[in-house]
Amino acid sequence: MTTVDTAPPLDPQSFRSDFPILNKTIHDGKPLVYLDNASTTQRPRQVIDAIVRMYESEYANVHRGIHWLSDQSTDRYEDAREKVRQLINAQHRHEVIFTNGTTAAINLVARSWGDSNLKSGDEIILTEMEHHANLVPWQQLAERTGCVLKHIPITDDGQLVMDTVDSLMTNRTRLVACTAVSNVLGTINPVKQVIQRAHDAGAVTLVDAAQSVPHMATDVVDLDADFLVFSGHKMMGPSGVGVLYGKEALLDAMPPFLGGGSMIRRVKLDSFEPAELPAKFEAGTPPIVPAVGLGAAIDYLQNIGFDAIHQHELLLTKKAHQILEGIGGIRFLGPIPELKSGIVAFVVDGIHAHDVAQLLDREGVAIRAGHHCTMPLHKRLKIGASSRASFYLYNTLEEIEILGQALEKARSVFQRKRS
Ligand code: 7TS
Numbered sequence: 001m002t003t004v005d006t007a008p009p010l011d012p013q014s015f016r017s018d019f020p021i022l023n024k025t026i027h028d029g030k031p032l033v034y035l036d037n038a039s040t041t042q043r044p045r046q047v048i049d050a051i052v053r054m055y056e057s058e059y060a061n062v063h064r065g066i067h068w069l070s071d072q073s074t075d076r077y078e079d080a081r082e083k084v085r086q087l088i089n090a091q092h093r094h095e096v097i098f099t100n101g102t103t104a105a106i107n108l109v110a111r112s113w114g115d116s117n118l119k120s121g122d123e124i125i126l127t128e129m130e131h132h133a134n135l136v137p138w139q140q141l142a143e144r145t146g147c148v149l150k151h152i153p154i155t156d157d158g159q160l161v162m163d164t165v166d167s168l169m170t171n172r173t174r175l176v177a178c179t180a181v182s183n184v185l186g187t188i189n190p191v192k193q194v195i196q197r198a199h200d201a202g203a204v205t206l207v208d209a210a211q212s213v214p215h216m217a218t219d220v221v222d223l224d225a226d227f228l229v230f231s232g233h234k235m236m237g238p239s240g241v242g243v244l245y246g247k248e249a250l251l252d253a254m255p256p257f258l259g260g261g262s263m264i265r266r267v268k269l270d271s272f273e274p275a276e277l278p279a280k281f282e283a284g285t286p287p288i289v290p291a292v293g294l295g296a297a298i299d300y301l302q303n304i305g306f307d308a309i310h311q312h313e314l315l316l317t318k319k320a321h322q323i324l325e326g327i328g329g330i331r332f333l334g335p336i337p338e339l340k341s342g343i344v345a346f347v348v349d350g351i352h353a354h355d356v357a358q359l360l361d362r363e364g365v366a367i368r369a370g371h372h373c374t375m376p377l378h379k380r381l382k383i384g385a386s387s388r389a390s391f392y393l394y395n396t397l398e399e400i401e402i403l404g405q406a407l408e409k410a411r412s413v414f415q416r417k418r419s
Contacts, residue, residue: 124149185334256283333383357387
């Protein structure tokens with residue numbers, strides 16, 4: 001997760017026409033301003049074309065074929081795995097497991113690695129800012145094994161209190177699982193440092209990279225991450241595909257999670273022998289076309305470059321902070337823009353987050369409102385819900401201005417109602 005300041009500025013107008021959905025107008029001709037990218041992103045024509053091409057001319061089941069079409073399909077699927085390997089700089093292609101998404105990948109680790117390595121009294125360290133996907137599977141594991149969950153606290157402005165990390169670690173710490181970027185606060189966490197400290201204590205690490213891989217360069221070797229997970233749909237790929245990266249030695253030692261076709265070398269009526277990696281963790285028919293679509297999304301992102309994407313999102317984030325501060329009565333969640341990815345969550349004085357989102361929708365602006373699958377984080381911040389605008393490479397400064405105008409309008413509607 002490295003960024004530099006040297007990329008030339010991005011001009012989203014030069015490629016926005018690649019995204020058919022961004023030309024839409026809604027609610028009587030208002031341009032759609034899509035600012036819900038932390039939930040899911042939109043796809044460029046290149047990804048849609050790759051999906052169509054696959055179904056039109058190269059689709060069959062993979063790794064089963066004695067026929068030409070299955071070979072074609074298998075090649076495309078494995079090409080996609082290689083693209084993911086290069087994207088995150090994994091050493092081996094078989095360290096890349098295709099799953100259905102981040103949630104599925106974390107559950108796989110919790111079931112397979114967790115059930116076979118943890119026992120009562122062992123400890124897992126998480127953080128107060130995790131998405132439910134990186135909380136509930138560990139809570140379920142704790143119910144099954146009696147292991148204990150601890151949490152790295154956050155500051156009021158949404159940063160990890162790193163001083164507490166060493167004191168939370170004990171000789172029973174087995175796993176540290178941490179998000180690289182908070183889906184609400186936008187905070188870019190010092191995951192490399194967290195991993196180092198976890199390794200010093202002899203613990204395994206899992207990075208929830210759902211909000212970082214789509215936005216910044218990722219190098220699993222440099223991070224020394226043991227597991228790293230992310231979803232295709234948050235990086236312009238199709239939904240239904242995600243990635244579990246794991247170090248070869250760890251994955252090799254883990255039992256399969258789902259059982260069925262493809263994950264076996266041999267089956268008898270009463271027993272089976274698992275297949276090698278990555279097949280061992282890809283039971284059944286995998287997300288073939290979604291994986292190919294993800295490969296096309298990776299090509300598109302790399303063509304633009306992660307440094308340029310990060311710089312552009314920082315520009316949008318700074319502009320959003322500046323405009324929203326000018327409106328008044330708005331409390332930001334999370335730190336200053338320089339410490340964030342392109343996520344701006346906020347609470348508007350006297351207006352419920354759902355009303356904010358509804359009023360913005362009337363102006364054509366799509367944001368998310370609620371707890372964003374981070375109920376414990378909202379409790380820590382002493383709020384029930386928040387509004388969240390989240391950006392991607394195709395968003396423009398003009399769209400941030402429209403967000404500001406729509407928010408101002410929402411404020412005046414509510415002020416009129418109250419007076
Ligand atoms: N981890 C983080 C940090 C996330 O932001 C999300 C999804 C997930 C895990 C789960 O990913 P999935 O693809 O398996 O669903 N976050 C959001 C969000 O912020 N709004 O909608 C989904």
